[in-house]
Amino acid sequence: EDKVVQSPLSLVVHEGDTVTLNCSYEVTNFRSLLWYKQEKKAPTFLFMLTSSGIEKKSGRLSSILDKKELFSILNITATQTGDSAIYLCAVRGGSYIPTFGRGTSLIVHP
């Protein structure tokens, strides 16, 4: 059974801080790891990391995958209030079904 553990479960910071969100996983026949941002409604896709793409960056957000140690981190630099959201990590293994962690709730205060 695939398993995803995210930490911390919640985080409160001030604008301008840098945050690191963690995602560890156990999966049979790893295919990909996905990061999503969820504000009030549906999760929106951020990054996909695979065996052939272990680092991704978009603006102030970046993510890396460590396939040996079975974890990923999502970094957000110079946080803004608009970064306040739940960040979800999911893995896809041999069953191809996205298995999600419990998410990290990030609150950024002005």
Add this chain to the structure above:
Amino acid sequence: NAGVTQTPKFQVLKTGQSMTLQCAQDMNHNSMYWYRQDPGMGLRLIYYSASEGTTDKGEVPNGYNVSRLNKREFSLRLESAAPSQTSVYFCASSESRDGLTEAFFGQGTRLTVV
């Protein structure tokens, strides 16, 4: 460009009532999923359909049934709603079965069972 469309957006049911949540995607995806989201619990898989004509149970299938009506549509049915089924329900779809694409989500259905 609609993507994944869910209806209804909100629903209040009385215990014991039944209802069907509808989901349709216009991206020609093979795989579709139903998840529920409870506070602090992330997304838990209820049922999924790897392709048209097939459905399988996920992590929390009890109290639910599904129908993959065609390639576009995947519905979730609550036969006799219970307060424990109060949750936000998300439908999702993905392109390929090689695990190398992201899943796209609908806007969710907020269900309250009283």
